[in-house]
Amino acid sequence: MIRGILSKIIASSRFITIFIILSLVLGLYSYYLLPKQESPEVSAPVAMISNIYPGASPQEVERMVTRVIESNIRKLPGYDFSESYSRNSISVVLLQLQNDAPVEESWNELRRILSDTQRELPPECLPIQLNTDLAETAGIIVSLSGQHYNPEELAVVAEKFKKRLEQVEGIARFEIFGEEKKRIEVEIDHTRLAASGLSLEEIFNILQAQNVVIPPGAIVEEGIKTNVRIPGWYNSLDDIENTIIGVSPDGISQRLKDIANIRWELEPDRPLARYNGQSALLLTGYFEAEENILLVGKKLRDELDKLKSEAPHDLLVDQVLFQPDEVNKNLYRFLRNLLEGIILVIIVVLLGMGWKNALVASTAIPLSIMLSFMAMYLLGIKVQEISIAALIIVLGILVDDAIVMVDAIQVGLDKGLKRMEACLQGLKQAAIPILTATLVIIIAFSPIFVLPGAPGEFLQSLPQIVLISLLASYVVAMFITPAMAYRFFTPSQHRKDDWLRRFFAYLLHESMARKRTAIISSLLIFSLAVYALTFMGLQFFPSADKDLLYIDINAPAGSTRVRTEELLLQVEDILSREGEVLAYTSSVGSAVPKFYITLPVSPQAPDFAQVMLRIRPQQGDRFQNNEEMASYLQEKLDSRISAGNIKVKLLEKAFPVAPVQLRISGEQRENLRQAAELIKSKLKQIPGSRNVEDNGEKEIQQLLVEADAEKASRLGISNYDIQRQTSLALEGGRASVLRQEGEQYSILLRSDINSRQQLENLSIKSAYSKRSVPLKEIVGIEVKPQLSSINKYDGQNSIKVRSDIRPGYSAVEIEKELKDKLSSVELPGVSLLYDGEYKQIKDNFGILTRAALLALFLIYFILVLQFHSFIQPLVIFLTIPLALIGSILGLLLFRQPLSFMAFIGMVSLTGLVIRNAILLIAFINDARERGLAVEKACEDAVERRFRPIILSAVTATIGLVPLALSGSSLFVPLAIAIIFGLLVATLLTMVIIPVVYSLLLPERTEVKA
Template identity: 30%
Template sequence: MGITSLVLKHHKFATIIFLLLFVVGMNSFLNMPRTENPQITVPAATVFAIYPGANPVDLEQLIAQPIEDAISELEDIKRVSTSIRDGLVVVNVEFYFGVDTDEKYNKVVQEINSVREVLPDDLYSLETLKWRVSDQVLMQLALTADSLPYHVLRTKAEKIQDAVKKLSAIRKVEVLAAPEQEVIVELDMEKMGVLNLGIDRVEKAIKSNNANIPGGSVKLGKRSFGVKTSGAYTNLDQIAATVVHAKNGYLIRLKDVATIRMGDEDEKYKARFKGTKSVFVAIYQKEGRNVFETTKEVDRVLQKIDSQIGANIELNQVFKQSREVENKISNFQGNLFQGIALVGILIFLALGVRSAFLVIIAIPLSIIIGLFGVDISGFAMQQMTIAGLVIALGLLVDNSIVMTEGINRYIDQGNKPAKAAVLAAAEIGWPVITATLTTVLAFVPIIAMPDKAGVFIRSMPVTIILTLSVSLLLALTLTPLLASRFFKNRSKPTTKNDGKQAKGIKRLLNYLVEHSYRDTIVFALKHRWLVIWGAIGVFSITMLMAYLYLGISFFPKAEKGQFLVRAHLPQGSSLEHTSEVVTHIETVLDTIPDVKFYASNIGHGNPRIYYNVLSKNYQKSFGEVFVQLESYDVDKFDALVDRLRGLFDKYTDARIEIKEFEQSPPVDAPIMVYIKGNELERLRKISKTFENLLASQPGVINLDNSLSKVRTDLLVDINRDKANMYGVPVHAIDKAVRTAVAGMQVDQFRDEKGEEYPITLRMPQGDEFSPDDFRKVYVKSMAGYAVPLHQLASIKFQKAPNEIRRFNYERTALLTADLEKGASLDDALEPVIARLKSYNFPDGYDYYIGGELESRKESFGGMQRAVLIAILMIFAVLVLQFKSYTQPLIIFATIPLAMIGSVYALMITGNTFSFTAFIGLTSLVGIVINNAIILVDYTNWLRKEGYSKFEALRISGETRFTPIILTTLTTAGGLLPLTLQGGDLWAPMGWTIIGGLLISTFLTLVVVPVLYSVVVKEN
């Protein structure tokens, strides 16, 4: 080829170019970001609205629906899901992939700002958050000390926060589970009632006395002086001295009707590390940074500040992302290096030292230069990237093997190495380009796959395409260049018998060609229809076996020595009760030697330590324990999880479940069934039917129904007629109840150090508020008289929903569940879906299946489109290459032949047809046809040289037998370490490719010549 001749002519310049590319590639390899998993940015946002004291029914009408109405005006919305609990509304809006994430987030913010005026005036908080890749913590720390108060632990944690957040690579640092201090104004409402003093008057007095209004400036002569007034409060005594009322000539100050003190806010999140009282510090890294470099910077800061923390406080590392990334990457790099070694051994045994050197040098060059392209494409070094390198490993030497074999053949015919390189490139160049292009085209559609699964795996096909493209360039340039320099002239042309002098694998392959393959191909060409119908029969039986016995799955467990233990208590349970349940979990964990440590969260989820598991928001009836084991062994881990599930299932005070991490795009649960309708009670009854059905399915665990439980609330039933008669506004009653039960923040207090604290009005409550305390509450009428609350309202018990969920603007009962390891999603859901289809839903009620099944349909649907597009593009390339429509069809016959090997490989090894197996099958589309391309192209070349069709097919098969077998062995060998050691995620893909490649290779060497002899006419 022209490029080969050009490189040989300007070999010095070409050498410099290759060296520069290698240096640039090494720089990218050393400095590109490292992560454990692909960084998926889902185009979505979450709106948090906090309104303490409000129940879910009220929140749905007051807050959730107005927010949903505002969001519904946006374009490209995929789903809107809303969760409503006491005092909290969470609205998640997710857009279709492919939109501008920043633009959509900004539009969500605009819509929320526009609806703010219709929401309650005393809404405590309204916040919109963007879903970020960097929401997974870089590091989680625990400051532990049982004997010290929270404000001391918080002060130490804030020192860490201030020091770490100064680092340029850090996005934010959070201090968690440390109640903030506030100025508590405990009102004596009975005394206020006697004085006819209302809450509104106290609130106004505090705000007016705490105002800090600039006094302006005064000119005196040539100078100007700023005017200062007394300004805001600077100490608690000033707050206590605030005049709130005047009666009979006497001033009534706040201290006369209230106790003012500095204290902790109501505890809503407790944390413990190994059972000891703790405060957590969560550190988050900016996107696109190297996790190892950032961790080193954080560690240096922590070492400096460690001595300032104090002898009574321990600083512990709960989670360190760099440790997880190092484990994952080191395992994959080990698979890669083992694959390189195995491929190298095979090549040395087959080709000898000189030829092997030419082939093996393509491996590091292709990988390093290819990684330069991966880096500038914006991808990090993580498991998908390295998996792409492993897949490409066996493929990237194929071109060099074919080229080296061709050069050797021309040297054996008496040509000098330089001329042999040019002749081999001329003969093999275009078939090699076509073969590489078809392989690349098989991976191109995967890049364009939609939704989360497509983004999750995108770096893998990009890596494969780039490294294969580099390997093609090297095969056409560097390999001939090195061959012209290192290969020696033969003193005379070799004969057929010289093959007996070959050694190792090459000698074995020559023997197979002469004593096995030659007889086989002659027999096959004489019994063509027997071979064709036999292949069709085997393929048909294989597809039937796959349908009957080969299960389908999505993504497997993460295979980490970590898991979460979650405790769900009845709604309304106190934080103290939840703490008791978590203590029981801790007691069980203390008995297990394999547990290295655990971090307990009461009233909140653990900070997000895994990319697809979100942290649960504040909820007093929820507890979560993150467990770290000493090491990971799959059998021991599964046995431990089963044992713990058995122990926790016997616990009656709460539902305790174990959540294992899964390797997949973000999804809330594998099983998600939505029952949609308007009336909560009817939804509860319908969902209970399907909850019972799901519970009876084998393998279903951690089953939850959002409407399965109701709770009992205290209803302050206002007699509106009486309230109107006394002249008491309803909002004044609501405010009085809110202040008495939950407390009400009215202003901010800034101390002399500049620290700000909320000023909160509340009743003295002791341990907890009781119904009898309502008799102490008074409200002020418009006429200025204090009226006892019990004269205007009665206290009743009423049942209320624990939680209200909405999905795409409709009320929804949500059933969620996990699956035991090895359980089939289809087996679990098949009877449920059949029952849903036959169920007589009332008008306005319907169902929707989400979770893994939805993701699988989206992902497999994308994969099916990817396969179809790949086949069409490859067919177009082959038509251009062979200028024929029939010969590409012959080549495509290798695809079903490959599926035969893939199915049996999965069945024999006990793997299911998973998402990664589908990736493997897509890869096969491009890989297996390479052998057929080389075979058909050489047959056409021989026929142009005057050989008959029969002779051309026989000679082509014998000549290409060795390079085809070698490329197959190297591809399979390169994948073998990842297949054997890559766990449940990568084993299905590896066996799909290895099994399909091995079987298709042997069948291709027989079936393709037979099809060629039938379809292509004799000249």
């Protein structure tokens, strides 16, 4: 019955034509509809919990807020660890989930826990803030600037742009970054305040009482209700200035302006933005998750161009980031590699087979890719660098099934079978080996499925595409290839006995005569390859291939925003003189809006600034790559600027940790500090280390004001009077608001005190006795050091020591040398945790290795079922060390590190080399079934399978050549590992596998499954 169905399919030209046309049309349409992005979406299982405790010291914040939050979140299912930072008035806790934790369920439970935790915090604390979307990245950043525009005018323009751009379909939202909001400052002259007899608290209460509207109700006359309204709100600055705060004995009103300077000011705590050295506003846009970013980007650019044309000529509208351009450029590069690979593979097939056979076999490539696009659309797999790279990786494999089928059918025709009979016999002969080989490759890629966390999410589409495309290739080989062969194939002429075939026949013959020598030679080569591994650098993920750098600027602890901005201006001045720096975008008080998914979380603090640089290192002749330019800029900044801590950083492909990072934990801070200083000194001695630093707490000076309770009580002054009036004088207080044109502006009351002497003379008034005395009469004031921040890891005091590395050096080797240096050093009272790149390598390489071993066991089980033997699968497995020889050789020749992607290439390579061995062993068994002796059967199988095996290997490798030459630091090691591993394994497979087979299975006495 099955034979009859297959005969009808093969003979039906209408079915084949419809299938091909539908596949091409629906495949292209699916590609058009598929969402496109630069990189896969990765959700960071990290949450940031923050809380403000106004006026509290770092110690108070840590004890009364941070400690409570840390204790409660440990109850969260899936909790891994937490890091906390307690500073003046603010607590920040970063929570990391375990890799296998259900993220959304965990965040919902965390919200419930934090809701309960709020009740345990001091009543003065503001509501706890939770941010679980730390990986969200801007899709577009536009800078608005102009020399003739003040902040208010820029804000009006930005709001107009924002409203128009948010109307574009596919845009989630736009935000304005760097907007300076105004407020009214009521700065009290402390000497006039003392003369007035009033306190800051009383002024505060007067402002609140005067700026209020209480609904008075209504009167009813003759059945008609008339509402009563009593205006009471401030409407202008004059209203505030003329607020009456008292009346003199002779009846003269005393107004607020008599003792205060009242003016408009900008709020000092809001982040500021700059573009190319000018004050600016940044419009930051975010795309909807499931949209085709290229289509949305086109509409967005059209609208942006309209806005530019409508804007005044002196308004500068600059594109800081436009992700659709990046996606388009990236996809163009990968699709070009894909197209080049397709052309190269087809050329190889044409050279290796007759033109009819080659065209039939090559048809499998576009059909399989189109079917893959259809499946991607149905499964929601987006077009991005990993999914396209996956298609490039399997490109040469897609044609393998068709090559095997074409070869099997051609052999039948050459034997004199009719076309239909040759097609059906070829199907029967090749279907199971092809299916087994396809399953083996799929299983070889399956370990990537089990990778946890961000690496697993990042690479998830790789095995998915391999699975989809190989299944599509199998369907094409089983149905379309025989149908096309039925129409176009004819018996071939006698095959040419080419020199390469003769060479391998000779090599196999000689190896059969010297079996032990051949095996010992292979073992020796493999041992040398394994030894060569010790000379290779290890790498987790490389830095991103983007023409971007960023600079983190940490001003001295306690610096104001003004002082931090001064430091930023020095950095900008240096950058403006570098020709390779095309543009730079800066922020003061926080990080630049997140412009790349793996950027770490940065603090929002007045002593922090960040610069994003768009660069072109190759523009001059000074730099070959981003690393060299970053190293140059770092050295220049270090030599020119001594204040603060300025670090030039590369964008990382994975969520970043420092290349070398050591976490020191313990109870006593002094022990931590001593250990950190010692470790830093050791690390600085190691060649290749750079930017060695720690995040230990820095001490800043504070004025400690301690009340004399007895003296204050005698004067009727409470502790509240002292603290409240001192806080209003120095920190200020939001007394009320001014409402104008639909906007609300805060009214901040504070004094003009700016020295210790003025603080000592601050008049403190008793709320009970109404008596006023200078502050110095009821308190003691002394200067004492205070920690600027208290840092903890999992509830323990902690310091991180970290180091970047110079180009050409290995983080792994530096960490190993550091361990050697510390092995003989006593570090009492502390524990050390190495938490840098090497830990990520060990963790993820270990997981992948265990998964690969499980995959090999599953492959072995499948092979046992196919060959009904326990020994033959072991013979097939000998191709794996042969492949590793080639991979290691290739990586060494091209000076590539053993990166995580190269390791993935080696793991997935096992399926490719086992595939060829399966086909070879199957034909050896077939020859033995026909009565040939074992050695003759081996030679016959190599003779018969030479062309498809060589073609299979060459097509698989040639398809990867464009990727290997692409210059991508992410994919080049993977491509080289597969290319060299497959070539070497294929060449050795046709010699070593028959030799071992003949040794282990000389007669039909092997153990049967």
